[in-house]
Each structure stands twice: as structure tokens, then as C-alpha cells.
Amino acid sequence: DAKTTQPNSMESNEEEPVHLPCNHSTISGTDYIHWYRQLPSQGPEYVIHGLTSNVNNRMASLAIAEDRKSSTLILHRATLRDAAVYYCILRDRNNFNKFYFGSGTKLNVKP
Amino acid sequence: NAGVTQTPKFQVLKTGQSMTLQCAQDMNHNSMYWYRQDPGMGLRLIYYSASEGTTDKGEVPNGYNVSRLNKREFSLRLESAAPSQTSVYFCASSEAPGTSYYEQYFGPGTRLTVT
Numbered sequence: 001d002a003k004t005t006q007p008n009s010m011e012s013n014e015e016e017p018v019h020l021p022c023n024h025s026t027i028s029g030t031d032y033i034h035w036y037r038q039l040p041s042q043g044p045e046y047v048i049h050g051l052t053s054n055v056n057n058r059m060a061s062l063a064i065a066e067d068r069k070s071s072t073l074i075l076h077r078a079t080l081r082d083a084a085v086y087y088c089i090l091r092d093r094n095n096f097n098k099f100y101f102g103s104g105t106k107l108n109v110k111p
Numbered sequence: 112n113a114g115v116t117q118t119p120k121f122q123v124l125k126t127g128q129s130m131t132l133q134c135a136q137d138m139n140h141n142s143m144y145w146y147r148q149d150p151g152m153g154l155r156l157i158y159y160s161a162s163e164g165t166t167d168k169g170e171v172p173n174g175y176n177v178s179r180l181n182k183r184e185f186s187l188r189l190e191s192a193a194p195s196q197t198s199v200y201f202c203a204s205s206e207a208p209g210t211s212y213y214e215q216y217f218g219p220g221t222r223l224t225v226t
Contacts, residue, residue, distance in 0.1 A: 036215075043115075043201050043217030044154065087153060097142060097161055098169065099215070101153030 004088045009106040012078045020073040020105055022088030027068050030093040035062065035073045037084040038104070044087065047073065083109045112137050115218035117202050123224045124192045132187040132221050134202030142205045143185035144169075144215065145177060147198040154201060160185055192225045199223070 005023040012018040024033065035047040048055055048062045050071070055062045061074040075082055087104040118133045136143065141162045146154040146169075156169030160179040174196060176188045185204075189196060199222050203215040 041220075043203070043220055044215075045217065046214040049214075097144070097159045097167070098156060099154075100170070101146075101155070103151070103153045 003100065004090060004102050006086075006088050006102065006105045008103070009108065011108045011110065012075075013110050014080060015077050018075040018078045018082070018107065018109075020075075020086050020088075020107065021070065022072070023070045024088070024090055025069045027090060028092070031090040032093060033062065033064060033068075033071050034089040034091050034099070035060070036087045036089060036101075037082075038087070039081075039084045044101075047086070049091075078107075078109045080109050080111065083107055114138065115202055115204055115216050117200075117218040117221050119221060120219070121222050123226065124189075125226055126193060128192050129188065129190050130192065131189075132200055132202075132223075133184070134186065134218060135184045136202075136204040136216070137183065138204060138206075138216065139182070140204035140206050140216070141182070143179065144203040144205075145175075145185070145187045146201045146203065147171065147196075148201060148220075149198050157187065157200075192223075194225045197223060197225045 032051050034049040036044040037047050038044040048060050050062045063072045085104040085106050087101045089099050115136045144159040145157040148154045155171050157175050158177040160166045163182045166177050178186045199220045201220050202218040205215045
């Protein structure tokens, strides 16, 4: 199963953009790239997903490298509520039930 | 809508005791999942149920059994609890593939301690 590599932690200032990187050099052609985040003492929540093209939604943007071996989650203006652990996950389109979360990036947002 | 609910929220067991964690969803989702999360770690899939009447092993199934009681409910049973099963357990659900299957909805978790 393809795995992802993320920095253990990152820090940002409130109202500034945040770029959270993820490496997935063994990604296969059928793997979707998903991002979830987990606020303290809560279950994870969906943020965004993509396959090849960059994606935007109300929460964030996802930039995918042309060779798909890396991606970046972009929070355009970090708020204190965005302090969480962010997980980059590969999901096989042919085996959609299996998620591998990894240990994620803990984002700290400073006021 | 309550989304995904889990009971109990907290539980302490002695080694060798058994218990069942309950999960229910009211979103009419076909697929349901059980994960465990150890301190400082990401989630690991224990079992999943792609549809009512089916269950399959995930990454760490040993020591657990599951039952998909109906479309709404998916339970996780520990037959003989061990200290290594001390963890936070999350239930999740999602729609079937071919629809908006990309998003999993998670419950609030059950914090289990085995002494």
C-alpha cells in the first residue's frame, strides 16, 4: 500500500496562509489524494481530495504536483480553529474502503 | 441529524473482560468502519463493512470481532480485552462508491482503558 510522508509539526501565524506538504512518491495511478484533519479530542473530518488537478473548496485548496509524487494543502488564512493534526491519505480507487492515515502534521496557529 | 454516534464515551476494563462498542449512523450510508487511534499516532483500520451483511478485515483486526446489525448499526466486540487494546476507538461511515464516496464521517470516539 502506498504511504505518505508529512512533517511532524508546523507553525503558522493567524490570518496568514499555510502550506502543508505531503510526499507520496509510490503513488499509483488509481490512488486519490485525500486530506483530513483532526481537531483536539474529536474524530477526523474531511477537508479535500483530488486525483490529478488542483482542487478548491470552501475549506482549503489542494495543489498536486504534475508527477503526483507530492501535494500541498493550502489554508488561505489560518485561524485559531485550524489548529489540528492534518492527515494526507492515499485512497485506492479500486479498494476505496482502506484508508492509511499515517501520523500527520500537527499545525499550531499563533495569535 | 445526529450523524455518527458512539457509545459509551469512556470505558475502563480489566484484562480478560469483554465488551461491545456500539456505533450508529443516521445518514443512510452503506459503508461503515472501525478505527483505533493510539496516543500520538494516526488512525488504523480494524474492520469495515462495505454494505449491510458484509464485513472485512482492515489493518489490525486481531482481538476484535464486528457485527453489521443493520444498515444503521455496526458494533465492535472485544472478547478478552488486553492492555494493548487501550486506545481511542472511532467509528465512521460513508456512502457507497459511485456516489460521493470520498468522504468519511467520524463519530466522537470511545476512550477505552484496559488495566
